[in-house]
Amino acid sequence: MSEKRLNFLKRAVESDPNAEMSRYGLAMELMSIEEFKESEMHFKKLIEIHPKYVPGHFMLGKLYSKMGEPEQARATLEHGIEVAEEVGNMHAAGEMQEELDMLE
Numbered sequence: 001m002s003e004k005r006l007n008f009l010k011r012a013v014e015s016d017p018n019a020e021m022s023r024y025g026l027a028m029e030l031m032s033i034e035e036f037k038e039s040e041m042h043f044k045k046l047i048e049i050h051p052k053y054v055p056g057h058f059m060l061g062k063l064y065s066k067m068g069e070p071e072q073a074r075a076t077l078e079h080g081i082e083v084a085e086e087v088g089n090m091h092a093a094g095e096m097q098e099e100l101d102m103l104e
Contacts, residue, residue, distance in 0.1 A: 020050045054084045054092045
């Protein structure tokens, strides 16, 4: 991950805080460099602004797992599965169920 890409994504989010792809990209980049708390903040904001954005739920669940917070991961993934099913994204629901099964 380059500092240039991280700075680009930060500027994109500052420019348009409601842009789902910019915020998702920033959260993912932060997760990849283990800036977990900042990544969590961006995933949560993403879900607050775009509650039906399924990848946000999935990756926040994975982030909680990486952070050693299995209960948070479980609750996030369970809710994410509900959202995925609601919007008809059965593939994502299945992937989240697999992630959930690995927690148990």
